[in-house]
Amino acid sequence: MMDWLQTVFVVMIVADFALLASSRIAGCINILALQGVMLSVLPLLNHASVSNIFFASLIFSIKALVFPFLLRRALKMVNAKREVEPLVGYSASILIGLAALIFSFWLSGRMGSFSPGMAILGVSASVFTMFTGLFVIVSRVKAITQVVGYVVFENGIYLLGSSLMLEQNMLVELGVILDLLVFVLLSGIVVFHINREFDHIDTDSMDGDGPGREVPLR
């Protein structure tokens, strides 16, 4: 049982590195789907109660099916250039990712006071996923990639919750799901509009308010 959990965490970490390295948005969306699958497996591994099964299928359907479908549709509608022009180069991202992984292992080591056992791997995986999500939001230019980054960040939080064996209250997971679902919907709409307004969808070119006259404070 334990090694299944560990494989899930390891796959999550590998998926994060792949995300940092991927240059095409379509690739990112696939990685996202993979992470969704992994996450849906988690509740089953603890104990296969009816609520867990129902809940796992719910996560699977949302994270592995709905989100990727919506994002691909948005991508097609927008027919944006496939590749991604990041603010931080790919190799640099991977190196920063590595540093973050080491930091998260150190952090989970320091927070050993949590539940014992394999929590070390779980906490570090979730911290690293969260970091990857935030890093993608900050360093990628495309609006869709930022949405992907945000979803990865949410996955990280969900992973943190489940790895701390807090499975007994469904409310928090529901909250996460709700949050994700509506967020993706919303950004989809917004991305559509971004597309309609001008050709490319990177958010960097939208500078602040235009060059107004200077009010000289004599």
Added chain:
Amino acid sequence: MDFFLAGVVILVFAGLLSFFPSVGARARGRIAFAGNLCALILCGGPAVSQLLHPAPVSLMAATSIPGLNFSLRLDCLSAIFLVCLLMISCLSSLYGISYFGGQGSSSAPWFWFNVLVASMAMVLVSANAFLFLFFWEAMALSSFFLVLHDSGKKDVREAAWIYAVSSHFGLVCIISLFFLLSLPGGDMEFASFANSAHSRVIAAAVFLLSLAGFGAKAGFIPFHVWLPRAHPAAPSPVSALMSGVMIKLGIYGILRVLVILGGFEPWWGLVILSLGITSGIIGVVFAFSQHDIKKLLAYHSIENIGIIMLGSGLGVLGICCGVPAVSALAFAGALLHVFNHSVFKSLLFMCAGAVIKATGTHNVDEMGGLMKKMPVTGACFLTGASAISGLPVLNGFVSEFLIFLAALHGLSAGGTGGKELVYGSVATVVALSLIGALALGCFAKACGIMFLGEGRTECCNGAKDPCVAMLLPMMVLSGICFLVGIGGVFAVRLLANPVLELVEGLDARQAEISLLQASYSLGLVGICALAFLVLVIGGLAARTLLLRGRKVLPSVTWDCGYSESTARMQYSGSSFARPTLEFFCLLLGTHRKGPEISPPFPATSSFSTHTPDFLEDSLFRHVVNALSRCSEFICRIEKGSVHLQILLVVVALFVILAWSMLYG
């Protein structure tokens, strides 16, 4: 005390009445004047009775807001300022009736005028810090709107803005001052401030904050930036009230804090003294270099505030060094100068207002020969000018005489006082003599260029004396100048109680004796003034007797035979001031736009000088520009992309987490 409140309420109510559109402009002015008049009677009564036999009247009523209870206290110190306030407000509202009468009904700012007077009266009697701040800010707000009276012009708005910011700076200092005073208990009553002990450090901080906070209102040197801009911008009755009374509230604030703090340190006296000296000398030098008559008078307010600070600084030194004679006389001189300055400064502003209304220009160099066309205004301005330069027969001399007497006491007491007192007295005398002489020169220039000689431009042709309603307050004020000048001895008797209140640290008997001695000297000064007047009348009578039988021919002024001399050839303001100001050139930094006489045949050319206020330029403008530059730099973040801002959020999280882990 209820008379007092009734007076204030009537005042505000009269102001409100002026909002009704149906009421004509003049009627509006009369209502406001009536309000001021009954405020004079209702509030003035208790104030004067308070001066004669000191029995502090107080009233306390809790309000719903925690910490703010409606507690008022009328004691001698506030009575003096109240008398000045009510007298000047009454006279300037009378003056304002016809001053505002002319321009359309809606423009008369009577509501704000009465609110200003009412809030000043309440500031003087409030004994709760919260209440004090409430009325202090109401005063600042109403005077801000009054300065904005003719808001059409750009520089009026600029002046009003600078005034608002500096009065807000003052408010910030005063708020922190009251908090420091209320430290142990947190109770906001002045009484509890007085009897709670303060550590030396807190007392020093409170003292410096009071100088900064109330200085921003009194307008001495480092905080004077708004004064030469706000007073010319305001209409004349308002600037008469503002520079006559409102800046005195800054002095009242400082004195009130000194009374509350009780134990002084010698270096406090020296700080006040040095502020007084710098304000006095720099104020009069800048006044000398001004062309705009109201700016000239505004800078002179700074100089007179400097003289008042000299007096109070010497007073504080006297208390610290244990020489009651010096402190009693110095405080008496300072308080009398507060009264005198409010009299002759509002007189000068009223005359300036009449002249500006008649000629339509502020520039002194465009006027000339107005004495022939506006004899009464000219005479009043002359009285005011000689009073402000401290010439003997008038009231300016009496208060400066008291401060001189205090300094001489300090010196002749010699060793007993202590080194600071000797240095203080010497500095006071030298500064006062310099300021007196320069003020004399400056007002000789003002009177000479404006009223004497020939009219320099055609704008003086149409000038004539304003109507009686405007002349009456001027004459009343000139009369008061002469009265106090000759009857100085009665003024000192009136001042005895507030001075004793300020000096209650030392033995009252010694202070009493020195005050008696001063009134003996002032009696003789009065007699000498009367003798002088008799001599002058005798001389005039002798001259008319001698000339009765002889030929008296009118002719042209001596012009060494050059018959084409025009009015423009007369000495102008800047040429009159140039020799004196050469000595202070590094202080002034006057820009000269000299004539470029290049073509062989003389073409028309012009020469003009402009004296920027170096302190304002070097201090105020740099601060404002620096702030706006770094704010522009920071604003770039606001325009930054989403990524930068999200990064900010994440970085903030990590920084706080790391900090709390290390120090948590």
Added chain:
Amino acid sequence: MIFAIVLIPMLAGAASYFVKGDRSRNTILVSTAFLHLVLSVGSLFFASAPALGGMLRFDEAGHLFLCTMSLLFLCASIYAASYIRFEGAAHRAPDDDGFIFADSPKNLFTACLLFFCGAMSLVCAAQHLGVLWIGIEATTFASAPLVYYHHSRRSLQAVWKYVMICSVGIGFSLIGNLLVMVAFSDAAKGSLFISDLLGSAASANADILMAAFVFFLVGYGTKTGLAPMHSWLPAAHGESPAFVSSLLSGALLNCAFLGIFRVHGICWSAGIGSFSGGLMIFMGLLSALVAAFFMIAQRDYKRMLAYSSVEHMGMAVLGAGLGGPAIVATMLHMINHSLTKGMLFLVSGNVLSASGTRRIGEVKGLFKLSPASGVLWFAGILAICGTPPSGLFVSEFLILREVFSRGMYLSGALILIPLLLIFGAMSRAVMEMFFGEPSRGGSGWRESASTILPPLLLLLVSIFLGLHLPAPLLAFLGKIGGGFKL
């Protein structure tokens, strides 16, 4: 009763989505707002049973924010009715920034507005940290389309910034929730009910609770607009229509503040109140300083008001961090701020409609252009800067008194200096706009009762609070401060 307060706006929102006519939709909007106000004031007097198994119950703080929010919502909806009618009537000329004033469909807009009110009522009622989190989440989603009412490039960018930053913030507060559950895992067996948490706070794991508070402070701080996380606020307020930004500033910031306030209560009873208080004081000071410096070179008056919100929220967070009697002053400050700021944003709508531009430099002669809103604008700016008749003067004075009585002279000075800078910047802007001759031809917009009366009502309430604090209100505020005894 609580269900009614939360659900009625949401149902009305759903209903108005399908209603076709503008006029009928506006009546739904205004009547729901009025009903909501009546209900929330009513709930003050008769106690109502907690709903959803104790998750929804109005305690004093909840009541306070609910009533202010619903009063503001009523004024905003009256203003919105006329704003939408005027909108629909004429297709307005493109603003000087060149973007077109085509607007999003009215029914979606009204629905979101009502949903926004429902979400905020949910936050006020939340007694469970999870429900509180979901409520704040819902407010973000409800208000995103509102900000995007005027479809334009800049409002799009503002919405994107708003959604992204707030979502990241909410993600952090979710982590905060998790950490609280961990900290209380043995004490309250992972339940997030505030009453349980307060009860068993003493035995919670202190340093995890500290970490949780940090996440909450940054998470909800983003929504409150505290200093480093405030950059969405000027963008959102600058672009959204007037009454939306008045709701954003007047009510949404309060709800986010409520989140921090609840967690601060838990930390206070868990004994680490000094840590959380110190952190809040630091964030408060930072917000005041940053807002002051941002405001000096500001050229857009709506963004200027947004920064003033950042500064006032900083003051509130600082006051809450002090604890003890400062809590009463803080709550007073919250009421006054939402009233005055709400009023100012409504009037800024009038100013924008009258002058057609958002730049301070280009608005001239406001008094001649539209006298009533000009005078209101001037009085509002003076009130927000804390001049006496306004309630803000009283509350700022009381907060400062607490700061100085704790001997924190440096932080006292660090508050007073930004107040001075902000007064300078704002008075300069107001005087530029108010006086002089109107340079741009008026855009044919005339002030109507419904655009003047709501702000006037809000200003009068604030001035009333400045002059007289009714005793029951003080007692009510005292009860809120109960949990923070020094």
Added chain:
Amino acid sequence: MADTNTIAVDVFPLLCGLVLAPFIIGVVNRTKAFFAGRNGQPLLQLYFDIFKLLRKGAVFSRSTTWVFRLAPAVSLASTVSALAIFSLSPEGAALSFPGDIVLAVYMLALARFATVLSALDTGSSFEGMGASREVMLAPFAEAAFFILILAAAVASRSMSAATMFAAAIPLPVRILMFVSLFIVLLVENCRVPADDPNTHLELTMIHEVMVLDNSGPDLGMIFYAASLKLWLFASLAVCCIMPAGLTGGIIGEMALRVAGIICVCILVGVVESVMARFRFDKVRRMLVFASVLSSLALLIAVGVSA
């Protein structure tokens, strides 16, 4: 105040001053003539001039107002009252009270104010120039004079003019006071280094140019006031240098005092004939030098008395 029979004693020095003042102007002119090898005008020439002027008619410029007509009377009256305080008889002047020196100095300032205003009233550029130069020198002259008074007050621990100079002031302080007072005398009474009394080029004058337009009795009053002012400064200089009480009786004291004044006037005449007129900023530098001297006197007095 002294009782009636000694009133005569107090008023006597004032009367003596009023009578003898024009005579000392004659003395000065006579010394200058002696140095120039001329016989010079008679000693009583100023009396004849004043008497002649009083009996002449007057010419007033059209641009002048009542200020011009009032000014001579004011300047004469103020100089007389200043003299009343400074007549410095051994038993105290006609009018002596603590701080009377301040009144005297400000009376002289009042005279200056009146003269400057009457100069500006005529509206001629020459008189304006004279007025502006007078105003330029006034601050420094007054500052030097006040420091001098302070030195005397500290040294003699008294505040009234009469007793101030009579007390035992140490010799070096007396010499310094005399020199600085002599410089102030030269500037105030328009003697050569500062101003040339009998030049005809208006551009170079200060005091004469301010009275260009006066005529008849007014001019007489002004000449008389000028002579009184010289008497006043000379008597002050004498009191500075000569300690009181050398001879027993009052008459003897007064005679000695008058002799001293005449010597001072001779010294003035000598200085006039020896030196040429300074440039105006040099005059200002001279006055600053005078105030330096008197502050040195003050420092010594403070050092000695403390």
